[in-house]
Each structure stands twice: as C-alpha cells, then as structure tokens.
Amino acid sequence: MKTTNKQTLLAAALVCALAFTATTARAAEPLPSWNDGPAKKSITAFIERATKPGSPDFVPVSERIAVFDNDGTLWCEQPLPVQLYFALDRVKALAPQHPEWNATEPFASLLKGDLHAALAGGGRALLELVMATHASMTTVEFERIVKAWMATARHPKKGKLYTELVYQPMLELLDYLRANGFKTFIVSGGGIEFMRPWAEQVYGIPPEQVIGSSVKTKFEMRDGEPVLMRLPELNFIDDKGGKPVGINQHIGRRPVMAFGNSDGDREMLEYTQGGSGPRFMLLVLHDDSAREYAYGPAKGLPDVKLGAFTSALYEQAKKNNWTVVSMKEDWAQVFPSEKKPATATGVTNPHRKSETKKWR
C-alpha cells in the first residue's frame, strides 16, 4: 500500500514536472517565426502586462477574448478570397443541373471562363453566386461538400491546398495567446459554415468560436429526420459594422485583443479599443510580393478590389496606436511549409515543427 502510494506520488510528480518543463520551454521563445522587432515586442509586452497578477493592466482569465479576422489575417486571400473559388467550382459542378445558367449572368460568363466579366456585377453578382451554390441543402450536406473541396482544391498560383496557405506566425500567435489563457475566436466576413468544417483542425478554433456571415436556416423533418435547411436568403453579413454586432451576438463581451488586415476590420478594432482597461489591436500589411502578395493601397502598395488596406486605415492605426505588421519585415516565415532561412542564431526551433505537424 505504502509503495503503491509512493509510486503514484512519484508518477504524479513526474507528470507535473514534465508539464512545468514544457510550459517553461514554450514561454522561453514564443513566436519563433516573428522577427525580433516592434511588432513582436508589442505583442509579448502586452501579454506580459495582461497576465501578470498585480499589474495595472492585468486581465482576468474570463475576460481574455481575442478575435481574428480570417481572410488575409490567418490565411491568404489573394488573388481572390478562397470562398469565391469554392463558389466558382460549385457553379461548374452544378451547371449540368442548371441549363438556364448558360444565358444568365454571372453564371454564363463564369462558365465561359471569364471570371472578370462574371464579377463585374459587384456585390449583387457575388450574392447570386453564393445563394446558388451555398443554399438549398441541409447544413450537414453543405459541411460534407466544404470538407471534400478543402481536401483537394488548390490555390491557382501556388498550387498548394488552401489550408497550407495559412500564416505560420499567426498559428504561433493563436497558440501563444491560448497558452496565456486567451479564448481565440474567428470573426470573418466569410461564411460561418464555410469555415467551421476545417477551422478546428487548422487553427485549433472550435466551431462555437467561429463567427461569420450566414444564410438563414430552417428546422424541418425530412423523411422523419430532423434537419436544418439552408435557405437562399441572407441572414447576416459579418463585415465592417457587422463585426462588432457579430461579436456581441456570439461572444457577449468586448474583446481584449483584435487582429485584422483590411478596412473590413476597422470597426472590430475600434469596438475592441472602446472597452475600458488594456486593449491590443493589430493589422497585417501585405507588403511581401516575393513570399505572398503586396497590396494596399496604403503606403503606395497596389490597390485591390477585395481586402484593401487603405491609407486612411493606416493613418488611423498610427493615430490609435494599433500595431501594424509588415509581412516582409516582421515575419521570418510566412507559410508553414516554407523552408525557413538560417536565422541569426542558426537554432532550429522544435516547437515550430510540431506546429506544422498539428495543422496538417
């Protein structure tokens, strides 16, 4: 009996000791894919203040809410947002059942391969595309379609799966915040049910922490089975002023940290900053045409139709003390699969490798 107790204690002690070691090792070098510089320093300094008991900027664990935009903040959104490629592929797949599309825009141009003409209709054309491809099926059917597509569809320029084009520094940031007691949420203009099927595996963010745009759904019994039908009717647009609305609806607290990359995230960052106590806001500026894309039009970078980071937003960021990340300067590595160039110290970080394994 006594020996057993001793053995149990010893085993328990070892488990605890290992846990302590792991925590320490992790705390030793957070954010290994971030270059040492003002952006990385602003993050780690904030986390130190927010988690240090007795600090004037201490944030209780229950209030540690961090919100992340998805397109352009956690993964690549150029040359077009991923969900748009999904919609285009769905149009092609569904075309045989819709002969009328050959004479209706935006479908006709799309089926002829003229993406530019198809999207000339702007928001209205986009909406029609989404409704034709994202609705009139059950939520379970839609989830299956998204999963199958994400497992095979590839980025038109980089040839990789879209889930391989997530940003390694942001994966590390998500992990770092969670290790410091933060609950991480996605708050995206993208479809809530387009992100949920893969967000947990790729980002470690469970479905109930994903907020996005949505169509209306309706409960009904179909062949005796209770299902939710996706209706071809907009429910909510989680962009711009919609982001604080979505945050309040889903989370019910004001975030302490907010991360974005475009004008669509402005109100989310404003809302986050509007709370009392310490707050942290960050925007990613895509200025790296070599490793990813370069677009603004802030700082004279090329303009884009979707995902623009305007000069006005850049001025607001400077004025409001928001951190702006230069992808080129602040990120030692962009994508998980990249060969990392030799660092100054030449040390390989085992943590990053395990991260890479995790999201695959």
Place this chain on the structure above:
Amino acid sequence: MKTTNKQTLLAAALVCALAFTATTARAAEPLPSWNDGPAKKSITAFIERATKPGSPDFVPVSERIAVFDNDGTLWCEQPLPVQLYFALDRVKALAPQHPEWNATEPFASLLKGDLHAALAGGGRALLELVMATHASMTTVEFERIVKAWMATARHPKKGKLYTELVYQPMLELLDYLRANGFKTFIVSGGGIEFMRPWAEQVYGIPPEQVIGSSVKTKFEMRDGEPVLMRLPELNFIDDKGGKPVGINQHIGRRPVMAFGNSDGDREMLEYTQGGSGPRFMLLVLHDDSAREYAYGPAKGLPDVKLGAFTSALYEQAKKNNWTVVSMKEDWAQVFPSEKKPATATGVTNPHRKSETKKWR
C-alpha cells in the same frame, strides 16, 4: 539544487494528489439532490457510457455539448417568466417619460395594475412591451439595468431574489456534466442579453455559451465612443424550431445532451436526438405544487399559458425514450436555500453546500 528539485517534486506531487482526491470525492456521489430513481440513473448511466474509453457509446471530449433551456428548466418560470416581470418593472420606471402610455395598450392596463388585461393582447402585446423596455439604448446600458434589477427584484409569491429560485438539482447536473468534459450551453426563448449578465455567476455558464432571442443591434460612434445600439426590431426568436437554428448558428455542432421542460423545447430535443451516436434527452415535469408549481396540462396537471408541457409532448417523450423528471419524485431538494429533509441515510452532503455558496 538537488534539495530544491526534491521539494519542487514533492510540492507538485501534493498538488496532484489533492487534485485526484477532490475528483474522486466528487465522483463518489454525483447529483446529491436527486433521489435515487430512474431519472437520476438514466443520467449517470449515460455519462458512464459516454466517457468510458472503448465504450461503443464513447463521445470524444470535443463533441460533448449539452444544451439547457432556461425558464422552467434551470429556474422558476411561474406564475410568469422572470423577464416579463422585468419588462413590467421597466414600464413603471419609464412611464413618466411616456405620458402617451396612459392611453395605449398594453401599457395603460399595466400601469393600472391590470396584468391580465395587459397580456390579453397575446404575443403582439408582449412584443410591444419588450421593444418599449429592452431597446433604444446601448448594450452596456441594458446590461447595467438588468444587473441592478436582478440584484433587488423579488419573486411575487416566494419573496426571494429570482437568482435564488434556480433548481439545485440542475446546478448539480451542470457541474456534473462539466466535470465529465461537457461544455454547457443555455438555449432559451428568453433574451440573450437578459441572461448573460448573471448566467456565469449563477450557472457557471459564460456569456459566449448563452443563446437566446434578440433584438437587432447597430454599431455606431456616439460622442466618439464605439457603441452597439439596441434597436426596437426583432432579430431572432429562439423558441421551438428556432432552437435548433440558434444552436447551429452559435455552436455549429449537434448537441449530445438536451434538457428542457415544455413544448418550446420539442424541436431542440428532436434535433439533438437526430444525430448519430449516443444522445440523451430530458424534460422536467413540474408536478410539485408544495415546493414549486404544478402545471402541464400533461398527466392532468393544470394548464398554463406560458411554459406548457402538453400531453402530446409527454407521449412523444415516452415513445422516443426521453427521460421525464418528476420534480416531486425525483428531486430531494428544489431550491438551493431549502432546508433539506433528513434523507434515508441522514448524511449531509458537503458538495451541495459549496454549490449553494457558489451561485449566491
């Protein structure tokens, strides 16, 4: 150095040992306010199957989602739902600013003290009451009003704070499920922002796990401050077929366990049962006029306008193998403040006392 290591290990071992002891003590007698009987047994048997690795009914931790109706399931909803008393008190408080209410229903009857006449207008009258009292202010202002009211308003018959009229057996059930890896959610027809300000303290359920009915909100800058204005416009009714819709919108997974008490919960239980794998559904039947209220009309109990448990629902529960709790037979104690009658064994349970302390 060696001594310090040893001391650290010993301290760690003690911490672990204490943690193990606490877990064991807790596991020894779950649900102390539940009488031993088929209802309690159905719950504990399900949890054993769902959490036992290798069991055919094993549920992975990430899928352990349990949803609870609030009114009549977690707290007392008679003679009227609590939120209605809140609305009535708000009408009285706001009346001086609304002289027109003296000539407009449902306000006029209400201000004369004729509750019956005020509610004769049915759903439409209710909606007008809610819009006049729950909107046209910021979310922060509304939260402050709810908190102040909950801290002082008392049940018209029992004279207690409403948060004292939560069900002790359900508090224990929430704790028991969480101790077994379940994430607990409220899914209520009540207002989402009416519940969030106190649900964490009373039930241990954080704001982001509260789902309910809502008004639309709008982001705006007011005197340079970013706020969300509550608009006098319905956004979502989280009742009946709306419950599965709300669950999908907020959680994005099908629950494994669902708890309710009235016809408004039928679709939530159907939707829960519709998933593959093991599922558990439960309804509370209020048949205890001595300690709480007795209403159905199921089983010949008195009928009620709000919160009815119909005979059709009772038949469906029997047919679908849903557990029906008889408040009278299955609950040894109803409210936390009750003096518990001597049990068969005469043992006082320390766990229940700590529970009581917690929710106050």
